[in-house]
Amino acid sequence: MATKILTTAFLKELQMETASTRKCLERIPLAELSKFKPHETSMEMGYLTLLVADIPMWIAMMITDSEIDMGTYPHAKIETSEQLMQSFEANIKKAEAALQNADDDMLEENFSLKANGKVMYTSPKKIDIGTTINHWVHHRGQLTVYMRMNGIKIPSIYGPSADDKSF
Numbered sequence: 001m002a003t004k005i006l007t008t009a010f011l012k013e014l015q016m017e018t019a020s021t022r023k024c025l026e027r028i029p030l031a032e033l034s035k036f037k038p039h040e041t042s043m044e045m046g047y048l049t050l051l052v053a054d055i056p057m058w059i060a061m062m063i064t065d066s067e068i069d070m071g072t073y074p075h076a077k078i079e080t081s082e083q084l085m086q087s088f089e090a091n092i093k094k095a096e097a098a099l100q101n102a103d104d105d106m107l108e109e110n111f112s113l114k115a116n117g118k119v120m121y122t123s124p125k126k127i128d129i130g131t132t133i134n135h136w137v138h139h140r141g142q143l144t145v146y147m148r149m150n151g152i153k154i155p156s157i158y159g160p161s162a163d164d165k166s167f
Contacts, residue, residue: 002103010129011099014056017133018092021140023155025053025088027147030081038149045146050078052143053088055136060094062111062125062132063102071116
């Protein structure tokens with residue numbers, strides 16, 4: 001019988017980080033802040049916000065497709081906060097379903113990251129899923145800095161924030 005120790009652990013971590021990410025994304029007035037960029041080498045806030053909403057889809061694609069081609073990746077066309085949240089929720093559902101339908105043997109298989117068909121690297125899915133969750137949390141952290149710089153209240157994430165003392 002196939003085990004689901006890793007898939008269950010990744011699913012629980014995804015679900016734990018989803019609540020905090022949702023609280024951040026819900027506060028972003030996307031239309032007004034899409035062009036904010038704190039430094040010339042930084043991402044625009046709109047792009048960073050979309051990235052945070054999109055990364056869970058990468059987990060689903062890793063499991064089901066075994067590859068992501070960043071040159072042909074289908075970026076969602078999002079213009080409103082409502083569309084952002086709908087896209088985020090759909091991406092979370094796809095990531096959860098992929099993890100629920102996978103077993104640990106599937107995570108031993110390789111995943112390849114490509115750029116316009118060229119393989120950039122290949123590694124076991126079990127490595128890249130964990131790295132992707134960390135990457136997601138990292139970009140959410142960046143987003144909270146952008147939020148602070150724009151006067152958007154930071155929700156509690158791992159404990160109370162200076163803006164949300166609901167504990």
